[in-house]
Amino acid sequence: MKSPFRHCLFACLIPVAAHAETYVVGVEKADFEPYFFIDGKGEYQGFARELLDAFARDAGIELRYRPVEPASLLGELLDGRVDLKYPDSPAWAGEAKAGRSLSYSAATVDFIDGVLVAxxxxxxxxxxxxxxxxxxxxxxxxxxxxxASGHLTQVNTGDLRDMIRTTLKRQADGGYYNVEVAIHTLNYRSSSTNALVFDAGLPYSRGSYHLSTVRHPQLIERFDRFLQEHPLEVAMLKSRYRVEENINSEFVGLEQWKVDHIKRQRAKAER
Incomplete structure (x- = not known):
């Protein structure tokens, strides 16, 4: 005979699991691989997805991802239609955020925006x-x-692939974009492998991506603790997705195989 007490206890536990903390993360509906992208099924994927999923597992919460057009994503956060926004930065959209209190996580990943040339x-x-x-x-x-002074002409392009084509056809002397994303597209999503390279001798900017919120600062604190307590896991994800490949060394912007080649050549020369 089944115990009524055991049956009641099991039934009482079901709502607890079903009501785990759930948060909606507003993410950019964009192809920004390897940082993030939307796959053929409309699912959010990439480095950011794996990092946030790892945090959710560790924290015992559920994160649901809502892809939104980049231009509308901040409004979704400020109007309370999403709980969190990724990516974000304290340096972005200062006027739109004026008078609002946002909480930002520690940096999840660093990046460089710069010029790629032949x-x-x-x-x-x-x-x-x-x-x-x-x-x-x-x-x-x-x-x-x-x-503004006319010394440099800006050639407008519709998207990254258009920018790459424009530069390869010499309709522009260089193309400006996120370096890792542009190199990834060239080397893994096109037939133009190594056709453009990052020129660290030209002006470029560094930045970092953060997780942000208006209503859940305590969740940002938990995320920051996760980053601090799992540095090896985060580093392995970065390495697998190549999202910070040599951007903090003399080989800034170069892929690892090129760095290895240069180091081997130097080692031979020193013998």
């Missing part, structure tokens, strides 16, 4: 940069003055 043009200096291909919606802050 390999033979690398290192020639800004005097050889006359036309700069820029994706619609992007603002190359380091080049505002030369563009």
């Amino acid at each position: 390999p033979l043009q690398q290192g020639k200096g800004i005097q050889h940069l006359k036309r700069l291909a820029v994706v619609d919606g992007w603002t190359p802050e380091q080049y505002r003055e030369p563009i």
Whole structure:
């Protein structure tokens, strides 16, 4: 005979599991691989998804991802339609955030926005940069003055692939974008492997991506603890997705295989 007490106890436990903390993360509906992208099934994927999923497992919570057009994502957060926003940065959209109290996590990953050029043009200096291909919606802050003064012509392009094509066809001398995303697209999503390279001799900017919220600062604190307590897991994810590949070394912007080649050549020369 089944125990009524055991049956009641089991039934009482079901609602507890069913009501685990659930939060909606507003994410960019964009192809920004390897950081993040939306797959063919409409699912959010990439480095950011794996990192946030790892946090959710560790914290015993559920995160649901809501892809939103980038231009509308901040409004979704400020209006309370999503609980969290990724990516975000304290440096972004200052006017739109004025008067609002947002909490930001520690940096999840660092990035560089810069100019990619043909390999033979690398290192020639800004005097050889006359036309700069820029994706619609992007603002190359380091080049505002030369563009405004007419010393540099901005060539507008619809998306990353259009920017790459424009630069490869020499309709522009360089293309401005997130370096890791552009290199990933060139080397893994096109037939133009290594056709463009990052030129660290030209002005570029560094930044970092953060998780943000208006209503749940305590969740940001929990996320920060997760980052502090799991540095190896985070580092392994970064390595697997190549999201910070050599951006903090003399080999800034280079892929690992190129770095290894340079180091082998140096070692031979020193023998």
